[in-house]
Amino acid sequence: MNPARFRTWTLFAGAGIALLAxxxxxxxxxxxxxxxxxxxxxxxxSYLASDELKGxxxxxxxxxxxxxxxxxxxxxxxxxxxxxxxxxxxxxAMDGSGYFQPFTFPAGVAxxxxxxxQAEVGGKKMRYRVGSEFEPSAVSSSGNADxxxxxxxxxxxxxxxxxxxxxxxxxxxxxxxxxxxxxxANAPLQSFAGIRRKAQIARDMGAxxxxxxxxxxxxxxxxxxxxxxxxxxxxxxxVRRSVAEEWLKxxxxxxxxxxxxxxxxxxxxxxxxxxxVQADLQKVTKTTANIVGLLxxxxxxxxxxxxxxxxxxxxxxxGGPSSLATDKTPAIHYGADxxxxxxxxxxxxxxxxxxxxxxxxxxILFICFSAEExxxxxxxxxxxxxxxxxxxxxxxxxxxxxxxMRNNQLTVIGTGTSPVWNxxxxxxxxxxxxxxxxxxxxxxxxxxxxxxxxxxxxxxxFTGIHEDYHRPSxxxxxxxxxxxxxxxxxxxxxxxxxxxMPERPAFQQVTQAAPAGGRGRAGVSxxxxxxxxxxxxxxxxxxxxxxxxxxxxGLKAGDIMIRFGGRSIRNLEEFTAALSEHKPGDVVEVVxxxxxxxxxxxxxxxxxxx
Numbered sequence: 001m002n003p004a005r006f007r008t009w010t011l012f013a014g015a016g017i018a019l020l021a022x023x024x025x026x027x028x029x030x031x032x033x034x035x036x037x038x039x040x041x042x043x044x045x046s047y048l049a050s051d052e053l054k055g056x057x058x059x060x061x062x063x064x065x066x067x068x069x070x071x072x073x074x075x076x077x078x079x080x081x082x083x084x085x086x087x088x089x090x091x092x093a094m095d096g097s098g099y100f101q102p103f104t105f106p107a108g109v110a111x112x113x114x115x116x117x118q119a120e121v122g123g124k125k126m127r128y129r130v131g132s133e134f135e136p137s138a139v140s141s142s143g144n145a146d147x148x149x150x151x152x153x154x155x156x157x158x159x160x161x162x163x164x165x166x167x168x169x170x171x172x173x174x175x176x177x178x179x180x181x182x183x184x185a186n187a188p189l190q191s192f193a194g195i196r197r198k199a200q201i202a203r204d205m206g207a208x209x210x211x212x213x214x215x216x217x218x219x220x221x222x223x224x225x226x227x228x229x230x231x232x233x234x235x236x237x238x239v240r241r242s243v244a245e246e247w248l249k250x251x252x253x254x255x256x257x258x259x260x261x262x263x264x265x266x267x268x269x270x271x272x273x274x275x276x277v278q279a280d281l282q283k284v285t286k287t288t289a290n291i292v293g294l295l296x297x298x299x300x301x302x303x304x305x306x307x308x309x310x311x312x313x314x315x316x317x318x319g320g321p322s323s324l325a326t327d328k329t330p331a332i333h334y335g336a337d338x339x340x341x342x343x344x345x346x347x348x349x350x351x352x353x354x355x356x357x358x359x360x361x362x363x364i365l366f367i368c369f370s371a372e373e374x375x376x377x378x379x380x381x382x383x384x385x386x387x388x389x390x391x392x393x394x395x396x397x398x399x400x401x402x403x404x405m406r407n408n409q410l411t412v413i414g415t416g417t418s419p420v421w422n423x424x425x426x427x428x429x430x431x432x433x434x435x436x437x438x439x440x441x442x443x444x445x446x447x448x449x450x451x452x453x454x455x456x457x458x459x460x461x462f463t464g465i466h467e468d469y470h471r472p473s474x475x476x477x478x479x480x481x482x483x484x485x486x487x488x489x490x491x492x493x494x495x496x497x498x499x500x501m502p503e504r505p506a507f508q509q510v511t512q513a514a515p516a517g518g519r520g521r522a523g524v525s526x527x528x529x530x531x532x533x534x535x536x537x538x539x540x541x542x543x544x545x546x547x548x549x550x551x552x553x554g555l556k557a558g559d560i561m562i563r564f565g566g567r568s569i570r571n572l573e574e575f576t577a578a579l580s581e582h583k584p585g586d587v588v589e590v591v592x593x594x595x596x597x598x599x600x601x602x603x604x605x606x607x608x609x610x
Contacts, residue, residue, distance in 0.1 A: 036348050038489045039106030040482045044344035048313070049476040056335060057317020058371040059107050059286035066313050070343065070368045071099035077350035078365060079293030082387050083239070100289040103381040106372050106535065109138050109418045111223060112280030117211075117237055119149075119275040121243065122250040135478040136238045136279040137212060138224035139196050141231030147172045149247065153262050154180050155198040156189055156211075163266045170206030173275050175244065178212050181263050195224070197577040199232035204568055209277040210236040213244035215259065223281075225320045226552075229571035230537050235279035247273050288314070288370040290378045292387060295353055297499065298314040299361035304553035306388050307499050308365045308396040309349055309491070310379070311342030312372030316470060322373060336476040338469060341403030343368055345488050352492050360499030369447050372400075375572075377530035379447035380542075383454050384533070390454055391421055394504040397446035397495055398460045405463040405483035409435045410490075416440025417509040418457035420501075425459075428493035432486050437541060440510045443529065443545060453529065453543050457507050461491055511547035524584050525608040526550050528561070530572050538562040538593065539575045553603035555592060560596075563591035579605075 047053070047069065053062035081098030114418070115136050117128040128134050153163035155176030163176070180186070180193035192198070195212060202210050210232075214221060221238040244256045251271050261267050291313070297303030315335025316322055323333060334340075346366055353364060369378030383390060395418070414422045415438040422438070429436060442452030448460045451556060465482075468474040498505060527548020531540040538560040544550040555561075561569050565588040567578035582588060584607040591600050 006453040013594055019062045036352055036492070038481050038485055040351070041344050041348055041484055041488075042476075042479070043338055044347050045340045045481070047338035048343055049334040049474075051332060055317040055319075055333040056313060056315045057320075058105065058314045058374055058377075060287050060317050060379075062317065063288060063314055063370065066366075067100070067291055067370070069291055069435055070313060071293075072346065073347045073349060074099050074291065074293035074366065077293070077347075077349060077354050079295055082294050083290075083292045092151040095252075099291050099293055101182050101292055101382065101385075101387060102287055102289040103371075103377070103385075104285045104287050105374060105377050105540065106541050107284045107286040108225060109281040110284050111136060112142065112282045113209065114278060114280040115237075116278045117275065119247070119273055120245060128239070128243065132240075133243060134219070134237045135221040136281050137210075137236040137238050138281070139229075140164055140236035140279040140281055141233050142280050143235045144276070144278045145173055145235050146276045147208050147274065149173045149175055149211070149271045149275050150268065151248065151251075151258075151271055152268045153177065153266050154189075154192070154200075155202060155212075156180060156192040157201045157205075158189060161189060161266055163268055164201075164205055165266055165268065167268045167270075168203070171208050172276055173211060174202050174205075174210040175206045175211040175213060175247065177244070177262070177273070178200075178238070183591065186263065189200065191580065194573075194577075195236070196229075196232065196571070196573045199236060200567060200570075200574045200577060203233050204566075207234065209234055209328050211243075211275070211277065212236065212238045212440070213239050214238065214489050215255075217241055225234055229573055230535060231281070231570070231578045233537075233568075233570055235277045237277055237279060247271050249287050251366050253558070267376050268433070269454055288378070290370055290382055291368040292382075293350065293366050294388075295350070295359070295364045295366070297361050297363040298359040302361040302499075303363050303364045304392055305504060306365050306393045307360075307362050307495055308367060308393060308451065309346060309399075309495055310367040310369060310396060310447055311346045311399045311610075312339050312370070312378065313343045314370045314373055314378075315339065316373055319472075322470055325472055331472040333470065333472050334475045336474050337401050337403040337463075337466070338474060339372070339400050339478060340476070341401060342399035345399040345402055345484065345491065348488055349492055349495070350469070352488070353495075360496055364495065364499060364603075365393075372447055374529075376447055376450050377533060379450035380531075380533050383450045390456065392596070393451070393456055395498050396448055396451035396456055396458045397491060397498075398446055400446040400460065400462055401469075402461055402487050403479040403481070403484055404466050405480050405487065407434075408483075409437060409464070410487060411437045411439065411462045413439045413444050413462065413463060414442045414452065414458040417442040417452060417459075417508060419508055420505045421457070421459060424494060424497050428490055428497060431519040432490045434486070434490065441545075444508055450530075455507050457505050459494060461487060463487070469580055509546050523608050524579060524586075526564075526579060526590070526603060526605060528555065532572075533565040534562050537570050539569055539572050549603040549606050553590065553601040555590065555601065555603075556594075559592040559599075560595050561590060561592050564588060565590075
């Protein structure tokens with residue numbers, strides 16, 4: 001491991017924030033703990049979902065504090081440190097504890113030195129100021145475009161509206177308004193408001209560059225927070241409202257009148273403007289870490305095999321693109337249920353297993369993953385760079401959002417990934433007597449999926465989506481800690497049974513399009529599994545779901561999808577937008593790069609969850 005790559009991590013590790021000395025662990029009893037404590041669960045969640053940690057956004061200070069807190073708890077529980085330590089990488093050590101598995105991730109973009117916007121407007125040459133009159137968009141690619149300007153309304157192309165109708169924009173710079181028309185009959189157009197979707201359409205129409213005009217008076221252009229994926233393939237600048245007003249005025253139009261007309265339908269026309277657009281963006285990477293600790297098994301032979309118990313510890317920080325809050329003003333997204341609850345569950349189970357007189361026969365590896373909210377980065381990093389060999393990992397138990405149980409109902413996903421899981425659950429549930437909703441699929445929007453894709457049996461415990469999901473209102477006071485105690489008893493019972501089985505549980509693949517009852521969105525499905533950790537132009541497939549339209553069409557892991565249904569594809573967001581334009585039963589062309597070949601297949605789309 002290159003110490004220079006983890007300098008950011010080292011800085012926080014040496015910051016001298018001594019959680020033990022600060023009393024952060026006082027709520028947890030000293031020494032080994034018998035059973036699972038309601039009060040300790042509440043103490044863990046109260047800290048992890050506190051104002052101080054500010055939503056635990058990956059790469060942010062609150063995430064780092066949470067990681068140190070978890071590592072201190074692992075140390076207190078007596079887990080063996082098997083991550084980074086002073087012995088093998090002193091610059092990445094945290095107080096010598098050795099519980100970190102650091103990794104880097106794409107954290108967005110920053111403005112480079114060569115951004116410019118120049119134009120000839122009504123015969124007058126203009127030069128605009130970066131930072132006040134314009135900014136490069138986070139979804140832009142670096143590059144230059146020069147040409148005439150065409151105003152294309154909101155830049156939307158939908159079944160009920162085409163802002164490009166009658167316009168040839170090939171080689172031109174298109175100016176469009178930010179957002180989408182208002183409510184009423186225009187409400188469905190809100191799904192086209194995002195800049196990535198607009199950029200995909202403009203690129204496919206042949207535009208050379210894009211100017212996105214803000215519509216609120218006095219609103220300042222910002223780079224934005226959407227720049228983790230590959231750029232849109234053309235330069236994109238966001239400009240102040242005053243720029244749009246000036247350019248529209250040169251065509252004898254006023255912005256308020258145009259905006260009113262756009263509520264009734266498309267409006268597009270060439271402007272007497274020639275512009276030169278230059279965007280320069282630099283990729284930003286940051287460092288975060290998984291937190292790992294090992295409880296060695298008691299059997300001299302079976303202890304060489306591993307049961308993983310995991311949960312992700314990150315959340316959304318101050319919001320960002322994944323926030324579902326209606327008010328987009330930055331605010332702490334506390335993430336008490338998602339996923340301080342699962343993290344607290346991991347911490348409690350370390351105490352539980354250490355308190356047992358009879359230790360499990362197999363070893364148990366406890367992992368709190370980071371960067372799950374960005375696309376399973378932490379768990380994918382672990383399975384691609386395992387600290388302990390994956391061929392010795394017999395099962396993975398995942399807890400994500402286990403703090404809001406209602407009516408004694410618990411969802412367990414992955415029940416089909418081993419033929420022994422259903423009987424095991426029945427036995428383990430005799431004490432808790434939960435109403436368990438089972439789903440066989442090993443896929444779904446959480447860290448167990450990374451292990452399932454490596455042919456490891458998984459079980460994912462989950463109490464369901466609620467109105468506070470990905471909103472600032474997901475706070476510690478709403479956690480149902482009493483039922484969490486019972487859920488952790490079930491998870492512990494499952495883990496003990498797996499750890500003590502004479503033979504490791506067999507793995508089996510599940511033929512199912514998607515996990516009904518999980519965290520995926522309803523709609524249409526191709527059945528592809530993206531690989532997030534490698535940046536390419538297109539969508540790199542980490543795998544395809546057995547029995548899915550993708551598998552039937554012949555798509556496979558390693559393919560890079562570059563076109564879907566007539567739309568070009570440069571990143572996952574563009575694929576999602578293109579997919580949303582279709583319905584189950586549609587037959588679409590999919591173009592992929594496979595090695596040095598370009599292959600076109602046809603896929604019949606299915607209903608998600610079907």
